[in-house]
Amino acid sequence: xxxxxxxxxxxxxxxxxxxxxxxxxxxxxxxxxxxxxxxxxxxxxxxxxxxxxxxxxxxxxxxxxxxxxxxxxxxxxxxxxxxxxxxxxxxxxxxxxxxxxxxxxxxxxxxxxxxxxxxxxxxxxxxxxxxxxxxxxxxxxxxxxxxxxxxxxxxxxxxxxxxxxxxxxxxxxxxxxxxxxxxxxxxxxxxxxxxxxxxxxxxxxxxxxxxxxxxxxxxxxxxxxxxxxxxxxxxxxxxxxxxxxxxxxxxxxxxxxxxxxxxxxxxxxxxxxxxxxxxxxxxxxxxxxx
Numbered sequence: 619x620x621x622x623x624x625x626x627x628x629x630x631x632x633x634x635x636x637x638x639x640x641x642x643x644x645x646x647x648x649x650x651x652x653x654x655x656x657x658x659x660x661x662x663x664x665x666x667x668x669x670x671x672x673x674x675x676x677x678x679x680x681x682x683x684x685x686x687x688x689x690x691x692x693x694x695x696x697x698x699x700x701x702x703x704x705x706x707x708x709x710x711x712x713x714x715x716x717x718x719x720x721x722x723x724x725x726x727x728x729x730x731x732x733x734x735x736x737x738x739x740x741x742x743x744x745x746x747x748x749x750x751x752x753x754x755x756x757x758x759x760x761x762x763x764x765x766x767x768x769x770x771x772x773x774x775x776x777x778x779x780x781x782x783x784x785x786x787x788x789x790x791x792x793x794x795x796x797x798x799x800x801x802x803x804x805x806x807x808x809x810x811x812x813x814x815x816x817x818x819x820x821x822x823x824x825x826x827x828x829x830x831x832x833x834x835x836x837x838x839x840x841x842x843x844x845x846x847x848x849x850x851x852x853x854x855x856x857x858x859x860x861x862x863x864x865x866x867x868x869x870x871x872x873x874x875x876x877x878x879x880x881x882x883x884x885x886x887x888x889x890x891x892x893x894x895x896x897x898x899x900x901x902x903x904x905x906x907x908x
Contacts, residue, residue, distance in 0.1 A: 623735025711811030
């Protein structure tokens with residue numbers, strides 16, 4: 619029954635025009651992010667700043683390393699959370715609006731298998747999209763900038779694979795699980811996919827906007843702990859992985875006051891919060907009759 623619920627979740631998502639429209643939007647947003655430019659340096663000979671959209675730009679090794687983290691942050695900041703919330707809301711709308719839950723319950727699906735199947739189906743789908751989008755945007759940036767200076771293409775590819783996988787599993791997967799469980803919990807509480815979408819979007823927008831517009835005012839109530847530890851993209855985890863396995867790694871750990879234990883604590887919070895949301899969803903679904 620667990621596998622059946624996963625297949626039904628995938629089928630409901632892939633049959634939805636809204637899902638494919640949102641997928642196209644996140645691809646467009648990621649592509650635009652690559653071409654809008656992110657880096658620049660001052661050329662002393664030319665006496666001007668050369669940006670990465672300039673054909674004269676040279677992608678050095680340090681910028682290449684930085685982009686592993688920055689490329690993932692670019693899609694995790696708003697496009698993937700929005701996509702995650704919409705995907706989960708589509709499933710919840712089918713469950714509550716079309717009484718799909720009652721159909722599966724009548725066929726003998728038990729509550730634990732049903733909920734695990736739903737969450738697993740959603741997480742696997744969104745995480746696959748996140749991984750493909752991350753890899754696509756990263757390599758598109760590198761190749762449109764002429765490759766990494768001093769590295770052969772084969773050398774860059776062999777070096778980048780493990781870095782990409784480490785980054786997306788350590789930072790991307792907890793983020794996806796968090797937003798899936800949060801949205802599903804809201805939908806279970808209010809018995810509505812629309813309410814789940816609104817609540818999930820509001821939180822995703824708050825997290826995105828707070829980085830730019832609310833940071834100054836939130837500092838008055840010592841909000842740095844939120845961004846360091848409890849944000850869906852926690853800085854203690856981000857900085858730990860930023861220069862991982864490079865010559866700049868130890869210096870950044872000191873300057874940003876982070877460590878392996880701090881990074882693990884950030885992941886533990888996201889996983890722990892997800893388990894709480896999962897537990898609330900389970901309690902609501904277990905008692906559900908309509």
